[in-house]
Amino acid sequence: MQGVTILRKQRRWLLVFLLSVTVVLISIWVARSLLPAVPLGPQQTVYTRNPKMGIHTRLTDEVEEQKIKRSLEMVREMGAPWVVEYFPWAYIEDEPGRYNWVHADQVVAHASQQGLTLIARLGFVPQWARPKDTTPLYLDEKNFDDFAKFAALFAERYRGKVNYIILWNEPNLALEWGYAAPDAAKYTALLRAAYPLIKAAAPEVQVLAGALAPTLAPPGSEFGVNDLAFLQAMYDAGAAAYFDVLAIHAYGWHFDPDSPPDPAVVNFRRAELLREIMVKNGDAAKPAVITEGGWNDHPRWTRAVRPAQRITYTLRAYEIAQQEWPWLDALCLWVFRFPWDQNSYQDYFTFVRTDFEPKPIYTEVQRYARESTP
C-alpha cells in the first residue's frame, strides 16, 4: 500500500511539472505574439549628392529582423537611395496558395521606413511548380501562370511600397535557367504571362526585364547566350510590350569604368551596348536600371582589382551614372553585405562585413555621397 501511495504522489508531481512546463511555453508563445517586432523607428530620408546611387542587398537568408533593419539603415547612411533585394517565390509560396509573407513584410517595411526605393527581384521556383529533379531556377511554360499570379499578388500586397519588380535573373545563363538551354522567346513568354497581371494589380509598378549576365559565350555554348544577342532576340520575340525598364548587370571585372564599350569585352560600359540595342529597337523612351555590377578586390580572383582601384572605380561609376547616362535611373552595385561569409571571392564584393564592420569602400562612398549634400 505504501508503494502505491508513493507512486501516486510521483505521478501527481509529474503532472504538476508537465502542466507548469506547458504554462511556461504558452506564456512565451503569447508574449512573443504580443510583443512588438523590431521597431521600425521614425520615417527616414536618404541624403545624398547622387540620387542614382544604389546597392543590391542580400537579406534573403537574413533571419534576424534587427539585422535586416541595420543593413537598410547602413545603406541609407551610406547615401544610396536605391536597393535591390531578392524575394524567392519558393520561400513565400511553398505550397500552392499558402503564403508566408513574414520575412518579405519585414524587408519591405524597413526599406520603406529608411526612405529607400526598393526594387524587388522575383524568382526561385517552389518544388510544387516544377518537375522533380529540377533546380529551383527551372520553370516550365505550363507553370508561367503560377509565377505570374505570384508576381501579381506580390505587386498588390506591397502597392505603394514596392514600385519596381524584376522578373527573373540572368535568364541568358543555363545555370539561372534551370540548366535548360537559355531561350529568349521562352523568357519573353514568361514576361508576357506576368506583365499584364502585375499591371492589373498595380498599374504604377514598373516591370523590369533582362537582368542579363554579361557574357561572351560563343554561339552554341552550353553555359549561356551572349547578353547582347539575347536582348536582341527578346526584342525579336516581342518583349518590348512586356517590360517598362531594362535591368542591366554591369560588372567591370579588371577594367576601369572608362574603358570603352566593346562587344568582345565585358566591362562596365557594356551597359551602353545594351542601351544601343534598346534604342535600335525603338525603346529609347524606356529607362534602364543597373541592378547588379561593380568591382571585386579579392587578392587572388583573376577578375579582381586592387582595393584602391575598387574604390576609385566605384566612385567614378556613380559619377558616370549621374553625369553621362540620362537613360539610367539607378546604379545598384553588388553587394552590400552577406548574412554570413561566403569564403570565396564573393566576400570581396561586399561593402560591409557580416558583422556590419564597414569596409573602407563603404566609408569612401559615404564620404562621396555626403559631399555638397543638399
Added chain:
Amino acid sequence: MAGLALLIATSWGAWLLTAEQGAALLPFLRRDYTWQAIQERGVWRVGLDPSFPPFEMLDENGAPVGYDVDLAQALAATWGMRAEIVAVGFDSLPDTLKTGKIDSIVSAYPYDERLTQDFRFSTPYFDAGLRIAVPDDSPIRTLTDLTGRQVGVEWGSVGDMIGRRLQREGMIMTLKSFETPDQVISALLETQQVEAIFIDQVSLRQAQGAGLPLRGVDDPLESVPYVIVMPHRADTLQERIAGSLHLLQEHGVLSELEDRWFGARTLEEQNP
C-alpha cells in the same frame, strides 16, 4: 526496464558511432576510407588552385609548383608515398573534396569554422593575417607603441579597415593611405612618411625575402590561418597530417619551405 536498457544501449551505440572514442573501441564501425584508399594507391591526391604565388602557381612547363606543392610532397614522403597534385578552381575545391575526387585540399586555404560539419582541418601551417611591420631598427614593439604615430596602409585594404576601426575605438594614430602595397613599404623604408605599416603576412614575408629590412611585431591584428582540409570522416588522415606537420616543424622543414618560396629572412620576428 527492458525499454530503459534498450534506450541506453541505443544511446551508447549512437555515441560510439559519432564519438572519436568509438573509432578506437570499435574500429569496424567507423573506418577512415580516405586514408585506406590513400594507402592502397600509395598516392595522396591533393587539390589546389595554382593561381596564388608563391603558395601555388604553374611553372613554364605548366606544372604546379610552390610552397603548398612542396609541403604536400614533404607530408606524403613522411608516409612513404607521393602527392599527386590536382588543379581545381579555388571556389570548387570543397565540392571536389566532397565528391571524393581528391583526398585533401592544400591550397592556402583559410580555416573556416562554418565548414567543420563537413570537413576536418589540420592545425595551421601558415598565418597569412595582418601584421604590424616596422623598419628593423624601429623601437616599436607592440600595437600600443603606435600611439601618436603615423601608420601606412593600402587604401581600401583590410589593414585600412582595421586601422580605421582602431581609430574609432580611441587609438590615437594617423593613418596614411597608399594605392599599392609597394607604395606602403616605400613610404616606410624610403621616404619615411610613416613609422609603421599594416600589411598581410604574405606581402611582409615576400618583402623580407627580397631583402628589405622589415620585421613584423606583436601578434597578428587579424589572423588568417592556412590549413589542410580533409573529408569529415578522415580522422586517421587528420592524425597522420598532424603528426607529420609536427615532425616537419621540428626538423625545420617548414622554415626551409618558407625560405625557398619567400626568400630567406634576415631578421627574427619579434613578439612581446
